[in-house]
Amino acid sequence: xIFIPKTRFTGKNLQSITDLGNCRRVFPSLLSFLxxxxxxxxxxxxxxxxxxxxxxxxxxxxxxxxxxEKHQQMxxxxxxxxxxxxxxGDPGLGLKAAIITLGSQLFSNTSITEDTKxxxxxxxxxxTHKIIAQRTVAPLWQKTILPLLNPNPGFQxxxxxxxxxxxxxxxxxxxxxxxxxxxxxADSRYQLPEIVAKSKTNAVAAVDGTFFSLKFLTSxxxxxxxxxxxxxxxxxGNNGENKKLNGRPLVLISSNAVRYIPFKADKHxxxxxxxxxxxxxxxxFVAGAWLVKDGQPLPPSSFKTLFGAEVARHRAFWGVxxxxxxxxxxxxxxxxxxxxAVILTKAGLKDSVMLDSGASTSLTYKxxxxxxxxxxxxxxxxxxxxPNLCESS
Numbered sequence: 001x002i003f004i005p006k007t008r009f010t011g012k013n014l015q016s017i018t019d020l021g022n023c024r025r026v027f028p029s030l031l032s033f034l035x036x037x038x039x040x041x042x043x044x045x046x047x048x049x050x051x052x053x054x055x056x057x058x059x060x061x062x063x064x065x066x067x068x069e070k071h072q073q074m075x076x077x078x079x080x081x082x083x084x085x086x087x088x089g090d091p092g093l094g095l096k097a098a099i100i101t102l103g104s105q106l107f108s109n110t111s112i113t114e115d116t117k118x119x120x121x122x123x124x125x126x127x128t129h130k131i132i133a134q135r136t137v138a139p140l141w142q143k144t145i146l147p148l149l150n151p152n153p154g155f156q157x158x159x160x161x162x163x164x165x166x167x168x169x170x171x172x173x174x175x176x177x178x179x180x181x182x183x184x185x186a187d188s189r190y191q192l193p194e195i196v197a198k199s200k201t202n203a204v205a206a207v208d209g210t211f212f213s214l215k216f217l218t219s220x221x222x223x224x225x226x227x228x229x230x231x232x233x234x235x236x237g238n239n240g241e242n243k244k245l246n247g248r249p250l251v252l253i254s255s256n257a258v259r260y261i262p263f264k265a266d267k268h269x270x271x272x273x274x275x276x277x278x279x280x281x282x283x284x285f286v287a288g289a290w291l292v293k294d295g296q297p298l299p300p301s302s303f304k305t306l307f308g309a310e311v312a313r314h315r316a317f318w319g320v321x322x323x324x325x326x327x328x329x330x331x332x333x334x335x336x337x338x339x340x341a342v343i344l345t346k347a348g349l350k351d352s353v354m355l356d357s358g359a360s361t362s363l364t365y366k367x368x369x370x371x372x373x374x375x376x377x378x379x380x381x382x383x384x385x386x387p388n389l390c391e392s393s
Contacts, residue, residue, distance in 0.1 A: 155257050156324035157181070161204040161386045163365050168343045172332040174363055174370055175347060176205040179384035181253055181318075181326040183209060183283040185228035185235075188218045189377035192364040199230050201385055207316050207328040208362045209355055209380030210251075210285045220379035224248075224286030225269050228380075234271040237286070242269055245286050247305075249353045250274070253283040258320055260290065260351055285380070287353035289337065291317055295350050297341035306337060306354065314361040314371075315340050318382045319352030327352075328382055330363045330371065355382065 159178035166173050184199045184206070196203050213221040224237040224245050237245070242265035250263040252274060259278055263286050267273045274284050289306045290298050303310070312334035321327045327349060331340060337354065344352050362375040 154324055155320065157256060157326070158387050159325050160388050161384050163205070166347065168346050169339065170333075171335045171339070171343055173329055173343070173347065174332060175327055175329040176207075176363070176365060176384060177321055177325045177327040179204060179326065179386045180255070181258065181283075182230065182383050182385055183226075183228045183253065183285060184230050184381045184383055185209075185222070185226055185233075186220055186379045186381075188220055189379045191369070191375070191377055192362045192381060193367055193369055195378070195381050196364060196383060197367070199383070201230060201383060203383035204386045205328060205363070205365045206381040206383035207318055207330065207355060207364075208360050208375070208378045209382050210287055211356050212379050222285065222380060224263065225274070225284065226380070227271070227274070227281065227284040229282040234274075234284075236269045237265075239265070239269070249287045249290050250277075251283075251285050251287050251353060252278040252281050254278055254280045255282060258326065258351075260287075260293075260353060287355060288357075289354045290352075291337070291341040291354055292319060292344050292349045292352040295322070295345065297345045298338075300338040303337045310336055310338075312336050312339075313358045315357040316355040316361045316363070317344065317352050318355060319344070319349045321348045322350045323348075326384060328363070328384060330361050332371070356380075 157180040161176060161178040164175045164177070166175065182201065182203070184195055184201065184203075186195050186198065189212075190198065192206055192208060196206050210226075211223040213219050213223065215221070222235065222237065223241055225235065225242075226237070227234045245263050246265050248263050249260045250268055252259040252261065257278070261277060268277070274281055289303055292298065300310070313336075314333075315331045315335055315337070317330070317340070318326070318328040331343075335343070340354075341352075356378065359376040360378050361371065362378065363370040
């Protein structure tokens with residue numbers, strides 16, 4: 001059972017939330033609720049085992065390690081709240097930062113995958129607890145509280161970065177969600193872990209990016225225009241190639257949002273042109289094709305201009321999930337474009353686009369490659385940078 005503080009969210013109180021200058025009365029109750037919910041969600045699986053039930057030594061050690069880790073996270077969070085409040089001279093802003101951070105920790109990666117369902121057989125109480133939290137508290141947070149705190153409620157770039165292995169429709173996937181998305185345009189072609197290391201971004205994870213010219217082995221020439229905040233340089237695409245890209249998804253990234261719009265060669269091959277679409281754009285590139293748009297998989301007919309779309313290959317992709325968190329990933333088994341679109345919809349992707357796939361398919365997490373082969377070196381990557389100061393590659 002979750003106990004909610006007796007705070008009525010009247011129109012006056014909601015106004016107080018949106019007005020940071022008058023938020024000190026509402027935020028303490030809300031923060032208390034989230035802290036209580038957080039601890040219940042972490043300690044309930046441990047308390048769920050009654051004295052009459054057997055718990056293996058291995059499980060005890062896992063629970064002990066998890067509890068210690070959560071205590072450390074709470075200590076770090078408390079320090080951040082104090083520091084933020086001191087810096088800005090307003091305790092309300094510090095509490096707001098704490099609430100967003102707590103909510104992100106609570107409800108990131110809440111989609112129920114097929115792996116979760118199958119694991120319920122071995123740990124029914126734990127999974128049941130998590131499913132109840134996902135179906136009750138998470139929707140409350142996402143639909144009611146978060147929009148009041150997040151200036152851009154469609155996106156959430158404050159989550160920690162987490163990796164999930166899952167199998168959907170017989171296809172194995174590795175999904176990495178959370179953090180803030182950026183792109184890296186390297187000066188040559190490298191293996192993905194080396195690209196991340198050379199970028200000095202401390203990115204936790206990265207997937208190979210968009211398509212590039214194969215004319216020279218050391219070329220970093222991309223297909224279509226590209227902008228990366230790491231190099232802070234906009235490079236236009238080749239006019240002859242650009243015309244063939246019309247209608248493909250142009251990916252635009254800012255510090256708090258992502259947009260996917262149809263590429264128009266006569267408009268989007270200049271920095272001024274893409275800034276008309278997103279004034280604070282920091283990264284841009286043209287992806288291969290839409291896979292999922294507004295929560296719906298794209299039909300097979302939409303991939304007719306994508307080379308090898310109907311052939312089962314290893315695939316790389318990235319997008320935003322239903323909770324607004326950026327998500328990168330790969331299929332570790334060959335799959336067609338249309339089947340991947342259906343699978344990613346089931347995996348909880350709201351929007352997703354195809355990246356360079358086949359021999360280029362690669363994924364790295366905390367400095368390690370996650371593919372069982374040596375992929376083709378690439379010059380471009382989509383990376384996730386964690387807001388957690390203790391988390392790095």
